[in-house]
Amino acid sequence: MASNATTGDLLVAQGLPQSVTMSSRYELFSVQTATLLAPLVAVPTTVTALELWVNVASDYTMVVDSLFADQILGTAAAQAYAIYAQVTTAKAVPTLTALAVSSANGESSGYTSAVGSTVVTGVGTTIVANGWRPYGSAPGSALQAATPMHSWEAPIDGRLIVRPGRSLCAHIVGSLATASSFQVGAMFWMVPNALVARS
Secondary structure, three states: OEEOOOOOOEEOOOOOOHHHHHHHHOEEEEEEOOOOEOOEOOOOOOEEEEEEEEOOOOOEEEEEEEEEEEEOOOOOOOEEEEEEEEEOOOOOOOOOOOOEEEEOOOOOOOEEOOOOOOEEEEEEEEOOOOOOEEEOOOOEEOOOOOOOOEEEEEEOOOOOEEOOOOEEEEEEEEOOOOOOOEEEEEEEEEEEHHHHOOO
16 A cells, blocks of 8 residues: 555555455355245335345354346336345344355355255245345346346345344336246345344
8 A cells, every 4th residue: 555645645556356355265165946936026025035044053243245036938028127135123033935045155055044054045935025125236138038147136235244143135116917927036145143243
């Protein structure tokens, strides 16, 4: 780091991207729905397509890296879609739908979610609305049907933090509720609670 005496500008040498630092220190996981779902045509309320509950007894907090979705079935009509997400307040463990919790940085072989696992996965579960909002840029599509159609990612970069006993919820909202057309998922780090404790 150096300073330009003439202009007063601060010159900074760029290090590794933040995501590299996070992934080298903490385990990075990825989860997505296994069964195709229909998007909603209104803002989600009390049902979520994907729920990721951090076990209330966990020593780790979920720090969300990104949300993602892919459209497997397209309809020959103009369409636009968005990923909506929220973090719940403290709640009970959801009804389990066992999904693969995959290691995204090769630190482990991952696991299939179970009632006692660090992250318990649910699909189509009932939750309490707590500030649903869209994330990322909304993709549009042309007037043709294609299989698969497209996929997109919404960078979160740690803006969503899910503490033990809370859930990350995600759903797809769109202009056409085509049945069995989407998958939605999340990528996240599991960080020791002490490192993200509120000061």
